[in-house]
Amino acid sequence: xxxxxxxxxxxxxxxxxxxxxxxxxxxxxxxxxxxxxxxxxxxxxxxxxxxxxxxxxxxxxxxxxxxxxxxxxxxxxxxxxxxxxxxxxxxxxxxxxxxxxxxxxxxxxxxxxxxxxxxxxxxxxxxxxxxxxxxxxxxxxxxxxxxxxxxxxxxxxxxxxxxxxxxxxxxxxxxxxxxxxxxxxxxxxxxxxxxxxxxxxxxxxxxxxxxxxxxxxxxxxxxxxxxxxxxxxxxxxxxxxxxxxxxxxxxxxxxxxxxxxxxxxxxxxxxxxxxxxxxxxxxxxxxxxx
Numbered sequence: 001x002x003x004x005x006x007x008x009x010x011x012x013x014x015x016x017x018x019x020x021x022x023x024x025x026x027x028x029x030x031x032x033x034x035x036x037x038x039x040x041x042x043x044x045x046x047x048x049x050x051x052x053x054x055x056x057x058x059x060x061x062x063x064x065x066x067x068x069x070x071x072x073x074x075x076x077x078x079x080x081x082x083x084x085x086x087x088x089x090x091x092x093x094x095x096x097x098x099x100x101x102x103x104x105x106x107x108x109x110x111x112x113x114x115x116x117x118x119x120x121x122x123x124x125x126x127x128x129x130x131x132x133x134x135x136x137x138x139x140x141x142x143x144x145x146x147x148x149x150x151x152x153x154x155x156x157x158x159x160x161x162x163x164x165x166x167x168x169x170x171x172x173x174x175x176x177x178x179x180x181x182x183x184x185x186x187x188x189x190x191x192x193x194x195x196x197x198x199x200x201x202x203x204x205x206x207x208x209x210x211x212x213x214x215x216x217x218x219x220x221x222x223x224x225x226x227x228x229x230x231x232x233x234x235x236x237x238x239x240x241x242x243x244x245x246x247x248x249x250x251x252x253x254x255x256x257x258x259x260x261x262x263x264x265x266x267x268x269x270x271x272x273x274x275x276x277x278x279x280x281x282x283x284x285x286x287x288x289x290x
Contacts, residue, residue: 011146011157013102018050018084019186025053028189031086031097033108033140035163035180036200036270036282040253041065042174043270044167045284046108046136048088048097049189050080057081057088059095061110061134062256064270066169068116070254071132072123076261100139103146103159106182110136116170120255121224124265138165140182143207149185150211156185158199160207181209181283191263191288198232198250200273200283206246208234208273212287219250219267219287227252227269227285246275250285264289 021027034045042065049058057080061073078090087096092113099106116132117123140161149156163180166173179201196212196219210216210232219230230250252269260266268286 011103011148015157015184016099016102018086021050021052022188024188025051026188026190027051027053027186029184029186030189031182031184033097033106033161033180033182034199034284035138035176035178036284037065037178038203038282040270040272040282042178043254043282043284045256045268046095046097046110048086048095052080055080058261059088059090059093060258061095061112061114061136062258062268063134063167063169064254064256066167066174067172068118068130068132068169070117070120070123070256071114071134071169072117072127072256072258073112073114073134074123074127074258095136104142106140106161107165108136108138108140110134120226120257123257124225124259127259132170133168135168136165138163138167138176140180143179143201143205147207147209149183150209150216155187156183158183158209160201179282181207183209191260194287194289196230196285196287198230198271198273198283198285200271200281202246202273202275202279202281204279206279206281208232208246208248210234217285219285221267221287225265225267226255226257227267227271227287230271230285232273246277246279248273248275252285253282260288 030049044063146157146159199209232248
């Protein structure tokens with residue numbers, strides 16, 4: 001989720017809303033929300049991106065650990081919202097992202113038909129798998145203030161959250177009570193540039209978010225291009241240079257790759273994060289190219 005090019009102002013409550021688009025086709029505004037179980041057995045995410053230069057929205061979602069190895073939803077030709085609300089509809093897809101209280105509380109509703117994949121690499125191929133219902137009625141509530149986006153020139157912020165609500169995968173319903181991270185970014189998005197990002201919450205409540213590849217998130221992939229491990233240097237929580245958090249090692253547990261239209265393969269994975277002092281947590285990481 002790195003690769004945006006713009007100035008980086010301070011985070012204010014008004015930033016929770018939509019922003020006036022820039023002039024080029026590369027301008028994009030995105031909202032991302034994820035979750036990870038306290039034992040790393042389950043995780044998922046949603047991402048909605050508005051691309052006014054192309055007159056479309058992109059919607060991605062993925063869940064691992066709820067039965068099928070991976071359930072994924074990807075639609076890169078969604079009609080953009082007709083009003084200010086973040087509600088979109090397409091064939092087999094309805095979702096709405098709602099800011100209930102700025103910088104404190106977001107909710108996501110989702111009713112979609114995705115595909116269950118035994119082999120995550122199929123997400124970069126024909127996406128051949130069994131149709132699978134995917135639903136969310138889930139809340140993200142802040143565990144602390146938002147942090148400015150950590151490097152890469154992006155405009156935006158991320159925030160650690162407590163996550164609760166209902167997840168539906170096929171006929172299985174799961175009650176979520178875990179942690180997650182949300183991010184809101186806007187600016188010119190360079191999908192052709194190598195990038196990486198890692199974020200999560202440790203068991204003691206310590207949250208982190210770091211970017212790369214030349215910055216604070218160094219992620220390694222295997223011969224197929226899937227994430228396997230990484231080294232994370234957590235940046236300063238106020239967005240300044242330096243670090244005030246633990247350095248972490250990342251181990252990928254489950255994969256949810258995404259094929260970015262016309263741009264390449266985005267490796268995404270639910271990860272375990274380990275600190276040298278024995279603390280552990282879970283979250284998500286991604287790498288594009290490089």
